[in-house]
Amino acid sequence: MGSMPTSHFSGLAAPPRDEIFELLGQFRRDTYPERVNLSAGVYCTDEGEPMPLQVVRQAETAIYQAADPHRHDYGAIEGDAAFLALARDFTFSTACSADRVVSVQTVSGSGANHTGARFLADNLRPRRVWLSDPTWVNHDLIWQTVGVAVHYYPYYNAKTRSFDFDGMVAKLEAEAEANDVVLLHACAHNPTGLDPTQEQWKAIAQLCQRKSLFPFFDNAYQGFASGDPDHDAWAVRHFAQLQGPALEMGVAQSFSKNMGLYGHRTGAFHLVTTGEGSMSAARESITANLAMIVRSEFSMSPRFGSDIAKTILGSKALTAEWYTELQVMSSRLISMRKALYDALVRLGTPGSWVHIVNQIGMFSYTGLTTPEVVYLRQKYHIYMHSSGRISMAGLNTKNVEYVASAIHEVRSNPSVMTSA
CATH class of the missing domain: 3.40.640.10 (Type I PLP-dependent aspartate aminotransferase-like (Major domain))
Structure with a gap:
């Protein structure tokens, strides 16, 4: 029998993998009890669980009860x-x-x-x-x-x-x-x-x-x-x-x-x-x-x-409820910013951290370098983007002190290279 022909795609170069989804996969495979996911931009509760909005649940119920015969068309x-x-x-x-x-x-x-x-x-x-x-x-x-x-x-x-x-x-x-x-x-x-x-x-x-x-x-x-x-x-x-x-x-x-x-x-x-x-x-x-x-x-x-x-x-009523839930979510992110900032200041972590509370939204550009990020992932099982970007939604009252202590340790450790 002749040899199999070479595939048209055998020389195809693999593109870079998406870092966020790669980190998410690593996090899900990690069994360390105190692991923390600060990579993906997904809102979670203070218990670290996904949070379907109550107003979304009401809308889902209304759609289900309406049983529109064209809903799958x-x-x-x-x-x-x-x-x-x-x-x-x-x-x-x-x-x-x-x-x-x-x-x-x-x-x-x-x-x-x-x-x-x-x-x-x-x-x-x-x-x-x-x-x-x-x-x-x-x-x-x-x-x-x-x-x-x-x-x-x-x-x-x-x-x-x-x-x-x-x-x-x-x-x-x-x-x-x-x-x-x-x-x-x-x-x-x-x-x-x-x-x-x-x-x-x-x-x-x-x-x-x-x-x-x-x-x-x-x-x-x-x-x-x-x-x-x-x-x-x-x-x-x-x-x-x-x-x-x-x-x-x-x-x-x-x-x-x-x-x-x-x-x-x-x-x-x-x-x-x-x-x-x-x-x-x-x-x-x-x-x-x-x-x-x-x-x-x-x-x-x-x-x-x-x-x-x-x-x-x-619906005016549902929109009003949604706006209330938006305020709850944004307020929790703001409170997590302050909690992380306060913990870093209290620990005396080298560097200025006021930018954390001056930023807004789901993400923070922490200023952590790529070597510091790698160190945090390998030693403390804290997952974040190599740029030092973290998702504030991954912080909660149960892990923010752990994260702050880990950042303090890496910033205070002269053996960790602090520039990319």
Whole structure:
């Protein structure tokens, strides 16, 4: 018998593995009793367990009891129109008229980012996209896959552990060109937890307007960051209501964090147009082009998560309950920031840690180096990203002292290399 032919794929290089999911797998295989997962961005209770929101449970019950005979049918390619209208209004409120916004349902925030990126790559044809340095790891991958050159603007000042507003503006002023896409985090910047002030947002908006840049917001944490959805949407709404000239922009929206619908993949992509003149024909064309992208990639979005979101957003009573739960979640994250900071200060841990309480949202850029992170994982079974980013949701009253003590030990140990 002849030898087996060589596979077409035998020389295929393996891409880098996703670090967050790799760490999650390691954590799940770890049997150490005091292991701590600070890697994945999943909200947990003070007992370290997942927390389905009560309002989500009520919505699930209502959907089950309604027993809609069409609940398992195919939906429209562009998504559930009622859900999309509610998601749009949750994002923009009255910042711009509804006829300026074209929306399609997506597979959560990743799908929204990719659908928007694909549409812009095909139709705006930007020379480059500008991402913050650092940014959510999937942003790089998404824009690379649609063939747009990825460039970076400064965002994090490692020395001061603060937002580098001056560096960001200087870079975009000097190098960004008309029709370049600028990706912005609407609130609770991932991974740094550092957001521009409202005055800084105004300056960024003016820069985009003056240089004809195309803003693209990733809106993954609205309501989850501060507990106030209107506060968290301030930047998006400010950009949307600018006049002379009005800005066109994209918004990728996710309900994974703020409704805890991680596995249901519930999101939307919103394209804000200028709205000048008669837009009805243009809206139909935009919708058709977005729908073609959806059809080619996943045909249509999952419906159960959007049914949950639609049930909550469509009820004043349930929305009020949801807002209360958002405040509870954001308050717990804030309290964990303070608890970790207080413990590090009390221990006299070398370095300044005030940035932990100055940041916002699910993540904190701790300033821990990669060797320190590796040491913490190997000796203390504390899992976090190699950048030193931690998920505050993984801290609780039972493990925060353990984590603080471990950080204190690694920072006080001269045998651990403290620079990457």
